[in-house]
Amino acid sequence: MLEAILVMAFGALVLGAALGYAAVRFRVEGDPLVEKIDAILPQTQCGQCGFPGCKPYAQAIAKGEAEINQCPPGGEEGIHKLADLLGREFKSLSAEHGIEKPKSVAVIDEQVCIGCTLCIQACPVDAIVGAAKQMHTVVAPLCTGCELCLPPCPVDCISMQSTGESVENWKWKYPVVKINPAQREST
Amino acid sequence: MTSYLFVVLGAVLVNNVVFVRILGLCPFMGVSKKLETAVGMGAATTFVLTMACGASFVIDRWLLIPNQLEYLRTLSFIVTIAAIVQLTELVIQKTSPLLHQVLGIYLPLITTNCAVLGIPLLNVSLRHNFLESLLFGFGSAVGFTLALILFAGIRERLEAADVPVHFRGTAIAMITAGLMSLAFMGFAGLDKYK
């Protein structure tokens, strides 16, 4: 009995001291995982995931506090990438956070706009230019299509227009296959 | 000399930890989705398991047996292993940040690998001497790594296969593991040949 306690006590002292020392000395600062997750998120900054932007959502995923299927703009594609990165199982997009929509940009009806600047304040990427009491304009290539500027507009002059197909951005379609359904789509 | 070779080869192929001894399955299933991570996990496990075998041999031979404390074996082994993992992390972080970047994330996962306790215990029951213990630990870990890497290779290909819906993911991975262990049964008897 005494030997047992002595032997174990000796071990415990050594280990405890070493571990305590290690824990303090080598605590890992920062989290590269967040950066990796953030790199996958589409940066629409729309908040549909339930977090105020993509970075906070990335932090939540890294901490294990959020599921990976809450970002509608990222779509199934994004979820697959997150699942790969984190080694989790794929889950289809959570319906309560919205649905995948074709990419679109905001357009301000210049006739109606009263120049209230409310949309400028709402836009997370500063894609709207204009000043108080002047007509505002959306800089289309900067607009992420987050729709955050729609609700604040007092005269409802902002609408979303889908960015159509042109010869430049046209994509070859998935070959029409009768036998092998698209792997990822059917899950 | 050849007997040492047999210890290693036997542990790698004939009595493969995963397929024959059925140890270390959780990381085997969990960390084999990508080849890259499988290699990292394998390397980290190899290091830790070899260390663990050496350390547990010393503890068993010099502390437990002389004091007739064999009943503390499980306890002292596993606590030692947990500490080795954390200390390893400390050491490589200090000495080789590069290695730490590669292996760091796998180290905490290793302690969830029951092979890390199982192999040192097997060492005791197989009455290995110190060198044999080390080699057995090393061989088993190499066997684990081999299994993990081969499995990851297949899983990367399987990911694109037209597997029936309900079997996608873990289910087909299990069946694949079954077929792999079937294949490893082909090695049966090799360790008895003299």
Next chain:
Amino acid sequence: MSEPIEVTHRESSVLRISVRTAAIMLAFTLVFTAMMAGTYKATEPLVAASALAEKLRLIGEVLPPGGYDNDLMADSIILPRQIILGLDDETRIWRARKGGMPVALVFEAAALDGYSGRISLIQAVDADGRLLALRVTAHKETPGLGDYIDPKKDKNKTRPWITQFSNLGFDTVPRKKWRVKKDGGRFDQMTGATISARAVTNASGRALAWAVEHRDKLFALPANSRFEESKP
């Protein structure tokens, strides 16, 4: 869980933290080791008794209790490692006597060449050099294939395979015929699992031969002494 501690880390010195964790670790270890050690001490006699009972039960399987009248546990000798018997540990040989006359030797042996390695045996050899009975005490043979060597698993309940060795000696089955039929001997094997049967048969043959060779010396040695191979 991590937040509250992080704050403390910033301020306290590394040394203090180390000492503190070491102390807590020590406390836990002391408590739980004490608990274990206590349990161990408390159960030690019971465990020893159980182990003894188990031994007796096994002996009982190969040697009917009615056949002897001495205290087997007291009348035993130490058998150092015997390679020939497949034993790599010290074991004991129990000597059964009736009215002081030697009746039987009970000892362990092992076949190392089973399909899945070691098969442990216990057997009783009577004073005339006959194998009274043989039992498998531990094995790892394939369930459903090689495990018929254990009568509990043998599908033939009326005449389990292992009982065919009972009461045989080299007088009835010559040493050369003490093999499975497949190897030209006298004992049956289950087709498809010859290896297990061959291992047990050959090991029992070796054990019997060894017992026959040394039986006089074995009976003669004083209790609790060590058996030493006499060098010819």
Next chain:
Amino acid sequence: MSALQRLFKFHGGVKPAYNKEASTGLPIAVAPTPTLLVIPLHQSIGGMPRPLVKAGERVLKGQRIGGADGNASSAVHASTSGAVVAVEMRLMPHTSGLSALCVVIEPDGRDEWIARQPFDFRKASPTQTRDYLRDAGVVGLGGAVFPTHLKLNPGKHGKLDTLVLNGAECEPFITCDDVLMRERAETILKGAIIMREMLSARQVLIGIEDNKPEAIAAMEIAAQAANQAAGDLAMQVVSVPTRYPAGGAKQLIRVLTGIEVPHGKRSTDYGVQCFNVGTAYAVYEAIALGQPLISRIVTVAGNVGQARNYEALFGTPMRDLVALCDPLPDSDRVIMGGPMMGLLMPGDEVPVVKATNCVLVGSRKLFPPPPPEMPCIRCGECAKACPADLQPFEMYWFSRAKIFGKAQEYKLFDCIECGCCAYVCPSHIPLVDYYRFAKSEIWAREVDKEAADIARERYEFRLLREEREKQEKAAKLAAKTAAGREKAAAAIAEAAKPAATPEDDTKKALIAAALERAKAQKEQVHPGNVSNLTPEQEAEVTAIEARRAEIREMAKPHLRQDD
């Protein structure tokens, strides 16, 4: 002569039925000018040319109607004289069936040229010559329509070893180069001489597949004449084994010189450059005759009664060409190019463009629908056929499952889309379609990723600004309660003045660079709705930008903490 040339082999390739005889029976004919020409502005690789004419204007034949947008672009010209009816979106000769900006010209029948002047390239600097060719709209006529002036640059060594003229014409049905070589060999070589001088090439190798003996003979005679005139042996006609795709630039270069030009590398760095024979012809016309590129030889073949080569003006509807050749009644499609690589046209009204080497009329009988696609059995036939030494089935395996990263690991972008793999596949898998799909998805993703990066930078910047503003407000408030307005200003100045340390500076520089990049990107993609602003609006925008710049300055000290 060709016997002297040591030939190399390229891996893979296939031998489909050639079907070339039908269209070589008759000489080149000039296709009649149609009633309406639809000339797309974007006809070559590179930037989209700006329209230089408006509806209602009159244009002359050869007049520039689309100006090159930057150097990596090529001009477009009116194919005949007439009135510009419209500058509008019209259906493009492109599989997508989408429209793009076209200049629609109603010919006046007078075919009145602009003033044509030969260009003395020997007097001009190389850059001037290249600019001239760019404005003459000369692009590769071998199919890829890459601006020729960009390729006529000898690269870092200032001279080349070999200029390869590509007369292989390996695609079935197509014979436009064949007849051009038969009928106008001398002119082609005159063009080649100009190119050779511009590139300072030691020798000119003219590769022709050995199933075109007439063309080889004609070119051989012309080459000898040219060599005699020059007094050297620089021009050599080499007959190469007939095997598709021997005409692929990389394959032909490999066969003639043994050099393999890797994907993404300039062939001039390896001492060779390759041009189509038609391109050489066009160069001659542009330089020696002052005629911009307004027409080309087009093979009309396939499901027609009389296949033939026509010299057609750009903008001629394909329908008009097809009509000249007695199309058979069961024709059901028009393909631009050959059966291996050609593009399915959305209709037969699309115009002939610089890339149109062939108008192939198809039918169910001629090109039956492929049998149902089976799974890949990894038989390796495709790998045996692939001239790029790829593993097509691996690229397919991952493209099909949309695991694009893996597909790229198998060098998806080295695939030249020659179609050999799909041609031989026993499982009838439309392999090339999978590669096209995967490639365009990957490109789209790059674009998305760039957009996301910009959005991230802007968002983080905005957060910073908001934080800054909050502090500013707080400071103001504090200052107000504490003392007068002057002091508040001082407080702001205090807060804005960072304790700059050396390591901060590098960080700052990095961030500034990032912001700079974002700005540059923004300018590059200058949108219409910004460029069309009224002066007042522009002033507003400038003001806002100025404010932003200010805030950016103020935010700098905080970047460190946040990181």
Next chain:
Amino acid sequence: MNNSPYFLKPASVQSVMLRVLVALLPGIAAYVWFFGAAILVQIVLASVTALAAEAVMLRLRDKPVMLFLSDGSALVTAWLIALTFPSIAPWWLTVLGTLLAIVVAKHLYGGLGQNPFNPAMVAFALMIVAYPLLMSQWPKVDATDFAGQWEAIFGSRQILDAMTMATPLDALRTVLRDPEQRAMIGGILGSKATFGNVGGRGWEWIATGYFLGGLYLLQQRIITWHMPTAFLATLFVVSGAFALYEPDRFAGPGFQLFTGGAMLAAFFIVTDPVSGATTPRGKLIFAAGVALLTWIIRTFGAYPDGIAFAVLLMNIATPLIDMYTQPPVFGHKDKRGDSP
């Protein structure tokens, strides 16, 4: 309407598989000649089971049944199963093996073209592990009594002893392993010299049949030279070297190549395009690996013929072999396939 290319070479999976079946015929003919018609019964049993299982699985997985049934791949699997199982195995053994091959090894992975393991070899390995006895009762040479064989397959197996014998491979192993018999190679292999009796009487002729079929496959360019050559050469060299070293303990290359499933494996089994390596270097490594493992398992292992396990073991390594033996892509030759 489809995109380019607009016309295709006339080739199909079906014609590939049919030619593989044709190539098996010479071997089957020799089999019937020496061991009786039982093998034909097994082929029918396996074929019917395979087609039925395939149809059911296709139905369950919602795939076009007729299209896939007619591709012939299930038949190839079935025939190979029949040819590797003992021809007098009880009917249910063949049926069970085929069922597991088609359902587990093939369709759970997505069917044709997707299976990482060779289905026929999965069947063999599963069955030899589960029923080692039944899987090692082979008919006696020249015992071509069909009624008796029929009885063995469908009826009682009491009569078996009269008609079975150990295969040469089995005989060699058992006898060589028993230290007390002190047997030598020379004494074990039969006596009636035919072909030189290199692989056991009868067996060498079947192997020759497979060899001829294999040449046909090569001529038809269905398989490439890499796999058969690497397989046979490796087996030859390894067994040859050991036989030279200790001729009494190790059988020579003639025996190894012409006995058991070696020839069948060389041309029909290692060459399975789906589960084997695909790059030229990969094919060499794969087939050489199978040969080496086969020899090791035959010589030192617990199972009579190691081919099935060897194939499965190399199947496991196939993705990695393929990955690391990519031929250099056009223009990337000096860098061994790495893009600059």
Next chain:
Amino acid sequence: MSAYKEIAWNGIWKQNTILAQVLGLCPLLAVSSNLVNAVSLGLATIVVMMLSNFAISALRALIPYEIRIPVFILIIAALVTVIDLAFNAFLHDMYLVLGIFIPLIVTNCIVLARVEAFAAKNGLRAATLDGLVMGIGFVWVIALLGAVRELIGQGTLFSGIEMIFPTLSGFQILPVEYPGFLIAMLPPGAFFVLGLLIAGRNWLDARANERMREQRTHHQVEHATSAPA
């Protein structure tokens, strides 16, 4: 659902250690070649899980974060050893059957996973319940696995029960002539059967989802038709 009910449902189905979390595979596969062994190990595991969850939940306030893992392991290992010794002393017959499995429980990652993920953060009652139901989740899976493997492997159920209850004996379910299917009893069989079980769970889950979706759309339709009125 009440908190306790949810804990129970999680343990038994939704977060099932084996089918959902894929943890604790080694003892599961190694010891499930027949029903009796499987259930025995399962029961022993329940006991350990309950006790360790209880102990750690009770002591959690005292355990510093950085050495929590070694301390957890210490506690679990100590508990397992105590249980092992107790079995040996007081339930010797049972020990002979279970004996070799009990030390295996230490290496079962489920125990540590639950301790870390649940017991260290929850109250006594919830933690003990969690240990119980997680254990039950483990038991039913291992029992099912054991039953299937034993039945397919040798056509019996409960063979070997006489070692625990000498008066009982196993059942021959399939006819005695059934040749058995050895694979089922060997490691490959363990993987196969578990793979099938997981696929079965996927199927059930998919079906339940389908049902729920149907119900919801049904609901919505009803809603929509009644709304305009």
